[in-house]
Amino acid sequence: MISSLSNPKVKQIVQWHGSAARRREAEIFLTEGFKMFEEAPEEAVREVYVTAEALEKIGQRPLLREKLERIGRETVTEEVFRKMSDTQTPQGILCVVERPAFRLEQLLDAPAPLFVVLEDLQDPGNLGTIVRTGEGAGVTGIIMSDKTVDIYNPKTIRATMGSIYRVPFVYAQDLPGAVRRMREKGISVYAARLDGETYYDSFCFQKGTAFLIGNEGRGLSGELTSCAESLLKIPMEGHVESLNAAVSAALLMYEAHRQRS
Numbered sequence: 001m002i003s004s005l006s007n008p009k010v011k012q013i014v015q016w017h018g019s020a021a022r023r024r025e026a027e028i029f030l031t032e033g034f035k036m037f038e039e040a041p042e043e044a045v046r047e048v049y050v051t052a053e054a055l056e057k058i059g060q061r062p063l064l065r066e067k068l069e070r071i072g073r074e075t076v077t078e079e080v081f082r083k084m085s086d087t088q089t090p091q092g093i094l095c096v097v098e099r100p101a102f103r104l105e106q107l108l109d110a111p112a113p114l115f116v117v118l119e120d121l122q123d124p125g126n127l128g129t130i131v132r133t134g135e136g137a138g139v140t141g142i143i144m145s146d147k148t149v150d151i152y153n154p155k156t157i158r159a160t161m162g163s164i165y166r167v168p169f170v171y172a173q174d175l176p177g178a179v180r181r182m183r184e185k186g187i188s189v190y191a192a193r194l195d196g197e198t199y200y201d202s203f204c205f206q207k208g209t210a211f212l213i214g215n216e217g218r219g220l221s222g223e224l225t226s227c228a229e230s231l232l233k234i235p236m237e238g239h240v241e242s243l244n245a246a247v248s249a250a251l252l253m254y255e256a257h258r259q260r261s
Contacts, residue, residue, distance in 0.1 A: 001052075002076040005083050009074065013049070013084045013094070020150040027099045029152035029164075033091045038064060039162040040095055047096040048073040051081050054092030086154040099152070102141065102168040104178055108185045113140035114256050115182065115210040116249055117189075119175060119224050120147045123216055127151060128159020129246040130213075131167050137253035138260075141168040143210075145175040179227040182210050189228045191220055192248055194241070196233030203232060205256035213249050 002010060016023050016030055023029055031040060034057070037048065050058070050073050058064045076084070081092055107113065116139055121127050127149055134142055148171070149156065157164050172178040179189055187208035192200070212228055214220030219242075225231070234243060234251060243251075 017086050028096050031095045037093050044098045045071050045095050049076050049094045051092035102170050104170045107141040110140045113208050116142050117210050117212045118144045118148050120145050120215040122149050124149050124153040124155035125159050126246040128156040130249045131160045132163040133250045135163040135167050137257040144171050146171050146173050176223050176227050190230050190232050191225045191228035193231050196231040200232040205259050211252045216245050
């Protein structure tokens, strides 16, 4: 059992929690909780850290117990786990998981793909919600600008509720270039803007489709908007000027899902 706060493995986890660059360099991300362990692809889990109390709970769940036995684990004290954890009320299990690798060209080759394109989103909760909603709506992938919040931010991961394991995504250094590549592939690109020309439910999203969603405060840039073939808007009543980015993305994704169903 690891009982020292100065243990090298404990220090490494703490460093990874505090630095997106270090996580990126190590090609890993961190997840916490029983659900995130249960849904983690077994072949991608590098390390598991558990407390004695969590180990006892896992022992009462045969599938989790067998998975943990196959992967292996390190037991740590409650004090050490609190040091390693990023949550207020830790469940006592933490995983180090290898990052998947996705390529834009591979995603573009999917039949009638459905993409959400995010420009400079900064709120990790928004991004995590979009990832989770995207899985529910059946998106092909999420394409992001390189200034978008880290998808492996612990808050983002918690908001995905496990969808981080299953939704393909790509960070594009040249986001307008990536959108133009979509257009070349015959994918229709729609920019969600307050000055949109037509309500979103007036379009057909049954073929290849991409929705552009902008920064929470600034919206879409003029450069990225110019890459779209159509501007769409969401109806607003009362004194509401705009919706949360994740809510807007959800409405568009599920309209596409409705049409395709």
